[in-house]
Amino acid sequence: xxxxxxxxxxxxxxxxxxxxxxxxxxxxxxxxxxxxxxxxxxxxxxxxxxxxxxxxxxxxxxxxxxxxxxxxxxxxxxxxxxxxxxxxxxxxxxxxxxxxxxxxxxxxxxxxxxxxxxxxxxxxxxxxxxxxxxxxxxxxxxxxxxxxxxxxxxxx
Numbered sequence: 001x002x003x004x005x006x007x008x009x010x011x012x013x014x015x016x017x018x019x020x021x022x023x024x025x026x027x028x029x030x031x032x033x034x035x036x037x038x039x040x041x042x043x044x045x046x047x048x049x050x051x052x053x054x055x056x057x058x059x060x061x062x063x064x065x066x067x068x069x070x071x072x073x074x075x076x077x078x079x080x081x082x083x084x085x086x087x088x089x090x091x092x093x094x095x096x097x098x099x100x101x102x103x104x105x106x107x108x109x110x111x112x113x114x115x116x117x118x119x120x121x122x123x124x125x126x127x128x129x130x131x132x133x134x135x136x137x138x139x140x141x142x143x144x145x146x147x148x149x150x151x152x153x154x155x156x
Contacts, residue, residue: 028133035078035136042071042143049150063150070143074136081132088125091118 046068053060095118102111 031133031137032078032082035140036075039071039074039078039136039140039143042140042147043068043075045147046071058154060150060154063154067143067147067150070139070146074139074143077132077136077139081129081136084125084132085129088122088129091122091125094118095122 046064049064050061050068053064095115098111098115098118099107107115
């Protein structure tokens, strides 16, 4: 393979890698929107069902409140994950700035300590964000499951 064709292949792969990274980011953003939207719709369904049950003088309010609480916690977890994601990116940005400031020079111990500290904070908030994203999705699924169980077991 010639040098020119290797360069062309490398450019294609770098472009594809960037597109893949952009698509991953887009998918994650859509998942966040989906979790918030579906959880919000679930809360609305629970509230409307509660209103109906009160009018019919049925006694299932605790059973319908459980999925609503799961949906609400899913929304809260997702919103907190948005904030922790912001913090992760903020500390990563500061770490990059610090490394750029060193401009390829030998990094002194204080600067290296600061870089490591910023990197550690970024990683911590990234881990928290990942766990909160998984938790919000799990809570959404659990809320849907219990809502379906409720609707299949109730007689109007």
